[in-house]
Amino acid sequence: MSGSPHSDRPPIRLTRRGRAVLVGFAAAVTLAGLWLTAGPGAVAGSRDGGRGPSGPARTVVVEPGDTLWGIASSADPGADPRLTVQRILDLNGLNGDPTVRPGQEIRLPAG
Structure with a gap:
């Protein structure tokens, strides 16, 4: 008998x-x-x-007839409005509700 007692087992x-x-x-x-x-x-x-983040946020006051899409397009004309709308929703804690009302103050992402 030579080697270990387990040497006759096949490898796993x-x-x-x-x-x-x-x-x-x-x-x-x-x-x-x-x-x-x-x-x-x-x-x-x-x-x-x-x-x-590219700097401090600025704010706008919603005017009658304004939409979040229009505000987003004006805030960052060169960007995709869908991304800007999402950034505005996140920044303002709107939880996915894109409804804005006249007189409401909205923070806009810088950029």
Whole structure:
């Protein structure tokens, strides 16, 4: 009798399903680790197309007949109005409600 008592066992082999489970588990652990270490501000620029804050916000008072789309188009004429509307909604805490009323003060993103 030579060698270890377990030398007559065949080596462990992973099936295709076993490898997929192992890779999926490793990916999930890696993503969870990145998510936990990234912090809350890690994705701040992703919603607005990668444009981060570019300065202080200014405000406008909504006039009769104004719409959020029109305000967004005037605030940043070169940008996609959809992104500017979303930035205005986020900045003012409007929770996705694009309704504005005359006399309402709206903060606009700088840029």
